[in-house]
């Protein structure tokens with residue numbers, strides 16, 4: 220799986236989404252992260268089909284929405300996502316959120332989809348350590364990926380415990396909302412680091428994720444920002460500065476709080 224991808228949450232189906240993906244592919248992105256919930260799987264599929272880049276070099280992730288949990292519903296939801304995207308296969312199918320009571324039934328269907336080789340890998344999203352442990356204790360195919368909200372401002376004890384469990388079980392950690400939805404670009408310490416490396420705050424956050432060994436999927440529909448967020452392979456944050464970034468934690472979430480789900 221490519222380490223860097225384009226997130227397309229809130230990229231409108233049609234021109235906005237198609238254009239964003241085209242720009243991203245030109246800038247070297249090879250992973251596109253969508254979901255049934257984003258209502259733009261069709262545009263993602265279209266952009267992939269129309270691209271001159273061979274399909275096997277591209278990586279498409281989509282996700283099962285919360286109201287589609289349960290064995291039969293999961294199978295049907297996957298068929299629907301496949302039809303929307305119009306692709307021969309999906310690279311990664313994720314359970315979007317650890318819905319109470321149903322998630323183990325859902326996973327049996329995910330395993331079925333994987334065994335039929337209709338997607339190359341299956342994984343989860345928003346799973347904290349205890350959701351993961353429950354799944355690992357009850358599965359035959361373990362998740363390949365756990366996509367969670369992760370950035371220096373959200374890297375407290377529970378996130379670290381989740382990351383450690385993923386690493387121990389060889390589950391790839393993928394950071395969503397890695398730019399904290401652009402809410403921290405006035406944080407003086409972040410901006411001082413950006414100045415030091417002659418980069419932007421966004422580039423520091425994306426680079427932090429990569430240097431932590433995580434996959435990362437910043438979202439933008441603007442050409443210059445897509446280019447900026449992907450231009451992170453020509454510098455390295457020092458160990459000391461990584462430590463400083465790791466000290467930014469305030470347990471701030473911009474998206475869901477899966478700890479509220481028992």
Ligand SMILES: NC(=O)c1ccc[n+]([C@@H]2O[C@H](COP(=O)([O-])OP(=O)(O)OC[C@H]3O[C@@H](n4cnc5c(N)ncnc54)[C@H](OP(=O)(O)O)[C@@H]3O)[C@@H](O)[C@H]2O)c1
Nearest residue numbers: 226227228344395396397398399400401421437438439440
């Ligand atoms: N699994 C899950 O539950 C889950 C939850 C949330 C997100 N995700 C995935 O992760 C992706 C990224 O997360 P996200 O969309 O929540 O947040 P994000 O990537 O942290 O931030 C996106 C926001 O920042 C703006 N932005 C992007 N680049 C910028 C830059 N260089 N400078 C200033 N502003 C910039 C974007 O606006 P413009 O578009 O106008 O540039 C957008 O408003 C999503 O698109 C989705 O694919 C998954």
